[in-house]
Amino acid sequence: MTKTITIYTTTTCAYCEMVKRWLSSKGLSYKVVNMDEEPPEVRQRVIEMSGAMTVPVTIVEEVTEDGTEPTYRDITVGWNPAKLGAAIHDMVAV
């Protein structure tokens, strides 16, 4: 099992660009979900997962083989490199 990273963004979110740049600088790939291009249900799901009405929301998770149940999930709200660093520490090549 490997961890994946998903960043929930909006089109004009500058802090989201910081998260992308920071992850790229660590050599990590990530999926971007632009909520301006998604149905309202996606926004609602992100609010429920993060407990916040703000972006970026960055989710680092590991799922079971069948891809359904998360075995690990870390949610970072906003541009917070200290928290993100802890979430991805075992994903960064030494």
Added chain:
Amino acid sequence: MASAKETHDLVIVGAGPSALAAAVYTTREDLDTVLFEKGVIGGLAAITDWVDNYPGFIKGIGGLELAQQLQGQAERFGADIRLGEVSSITDEGPLKRLETTEGTLWAKAVLVATGSDYKKMGIPGEQELYGRGVHYCATCDGAFYRDKKLVVVGGGNSAVQEALFLLRFATHIDMLVRSEVKASEILQHELDKRVREGKITVHLGVTPNEIVGETNATGLKKVTKVLATKDGHTVAYPTDGVFVFIGLLPNTGFLKTSAITLDEFGFVLTDKNLQTNMPGVFCSGDVRSGATMQIASAVGEGATAALKIREFLEMQERNHITPVSELV
């Protein structure tokens, strides 16, 4: 991590428009330039919806796009932008020592261009409900308020501009203004139009006292109203969210224990060459005492500072500095 001997021609603290403009100039002249940014590259410009008064763009330009253009231009010439924080600057004669999140490094010259940040109101509920109905970035979080009702606190250019932006999503906005609206004529004109359409209601002489939230059925605590004082009475403004734009504070917290002189409001004092009282440490943009808080001015000051830094370094060169790598 930075090596103990890491030395640069110039370290710029910040990566907003002023910093990036300076970096364009210094890197084009082959000065080894490192920038440290702890927030957003592009600064407040990057989180501004639309910039209408920056020269050169007939129709204006998005704040994020302007920031990305400035960043790309500086990086094209070799600017090294690092996502990290500078915690102190110490004068060691010909070199300045900087403590950073990457360790200690030295610079022959330093430019402080840390800009400013939106003030907080400091009232009950504000911090607790941050991100759950209290916001300071309309371009980031406005989309969460599609078909909702909002409160915008403030009456300056930023408050009016961001309120107009938020109407892309919100059905109605109550603007709570402590004294009177002090926006540019074009923004005031646009605001008046929206007031006539019934999209925005401006409440003058209003001071917010508390932001109240309630826990909903899904267990999330969200903003429900703002309590404020108007004419000596407490008034409740029901809302789904609050966006706050009540002025700016200089990002000079890291200088409070340094030998660099600040004015009574915490902005950096400089001479006519944009140099601080610490030789070799310059300052430009919104964080400088006397700044006009305009992107165009910040960019102009960045260019001026770059030229003054070059003169300073040339003078230092003539005095034969010994690099710190040879001292350690």
